[in-house]
Amino acid sequence: MAPKRVPMAIGALLALTAALTVAPTTTTASSFAYLNVSPVEIDTTPAGGTSTDTLYVNYATGNRTFDVTHENKGTCLSTHFEEDIRGVPVSFPVSERQVSWNGNTYELKNIHYHAKGEHKQDNQPDYPAVEAHLLHQGPGGAHDLLVLVVLLDVNNSPSPTNSAHDDLLVTPPNECDPAINRNVNLRGLIPTQPASPAQAGSWRYVGSKTTPETHGGSDYWYPVQFVIFKQRQTITPTTLTMLRSRWSGPQFNAKPLTAATPTFSETP
Known part of the structure; x- marks a missing residue:
């Protein structure tokens, strides 16, 4: 009897599943992060102990201008889960949007939002409402990345005050529409940072x-340094409703947790 033929679509899915379950045998730059595919559950009692890496946030004070867009990664006829609402810094010097990581300078390229938290603390039953990723690029170029992660809860007070995140996300453009300028308190996008290594x-x-640069892209597999702030910030219920209205399904535009168990470290 001739063997049954597997339909092409199913065959491709099986091949992808196999690729994702067989660990690479080398530790090249592209395979290193393959072993630690984000997002992951946050180890709040990290085996790595206290981090010795130094982080200085050198953002300018006051408002700065961002181009806010719905980042399109498919067609304008449908919204894809790999898309996001993001702000790209414009009209202010690179020197005003930098951080120093272990003595190397990283430039803020964009801040983008996942309409449900992607990382979850191991001691918490629920995900944060929203997760903001401030993506920075270092001297090594496009694959030298540092992401500052801000976990956002909903401000359910009777008259909630807008945070810097609310100011950036207010009435964003629809997919494929032109960018909208927003003036935002740059330092307000992250928890308060003292001017010392003890951040x-x-x-x-x-x-x-957690998402590729292009739909179906292969740039998942490069190492990315994550710094997830313990102190959370807030958004209003109105902002949350707007953000989640762009995507369907329980995950919205958030990637589910993977089974990876990277070594965490922490700063108190």
């Missing part, structure tokens, strides 16, 4: 991007 508490690990 606000954070969990740290090396993982990967």
Whole structure:
């Protein structure tokens, strides 16, 4: 009897599943993060102990201008889960949007939002409402990335005050529409940072991007340094409703947790 033929679509899915379950045998730059594919559950009692990496946030004070867009990664006829609402810094010097990581300078390229938290603390039953990723690029170029992660809860007070995140996300453009300028308190996008290496508490690990630059892209597999702030910030219910209205399904535009267990470290 001739063997049954597997339909092409199913065959491709089986091949992808096999690729994702067989660990690479080398530790090249592209395979290193493959072992630690983000997002992951946050180890709040990290085996890596106290981090010795130094982080200085050198953002300018006051408002700065961002181009806010619905980042399109498919067609304008449908919204894809790999898309996001993001702000790209414009009209202010690179020197005003930099951080120093272990003595190397990283430039803020964009801040983008996942309409449900992607990382979850191991001691918490629920995900944060929203997760903001401030993506920075270092001297090594497009694959030298540092992401500052801000976990956002909903401000359910009777008259909630807008945060910097609300100011950036207010009435964003629809998919494929032109960008809209927003003036935002740059430093307000992250928890308060003292001017010393002993930064606000954070969990740290090396993982990967959670979405590729292009739909179906392969740039997941490069190492990305994550710094997840312990101190959370807020958004209003109105902002949350707007953000989640762009995507369907329980995950919205958030990638589900992977089974990876990278070594975490922390700062108090």
